[in-house]
Amino acid sequence: MTVAMFVKLETKPGRKDDFLARIQIQKKITLEKEPWCQRFDIMVPKDSENAVCLYEVYDDEDAFAKHGQTEHLLQYREDTADMIADRDVTLSILQE
DSSP states (O other), X not given: OOEEEEEEEEEOTTOHHHHHHHHXXXXXXXXXXXXXXXXXXEEOOXXXXXXXEEEEEXXXXXXXXXXXXXXXXXXXXXXXXXXXXXXXXXXXXXXX
16 A cells, blocks of 8 residues: 655754755655655745645555665754754555
């Protein structure tokens, strides 16, 4: 079953542009190195100064688990740790 992840991040004040630059790199790497990643969208809510939302779709739960162990994701987390104030993750199964 296809798995979708919606993430709402709150960046620390003054770090949103740095985060957006780094997440663009992460998107490119993920789509290039993870054939099981079907979609990776970056969205910026209009009504929030520091919020960024991500929408990612993976082939199945095993693919999502593999994503969580990739070297590039672990590096991204390290690189952005001081940029993020809060993170809310919702994992869902796509209904088709």
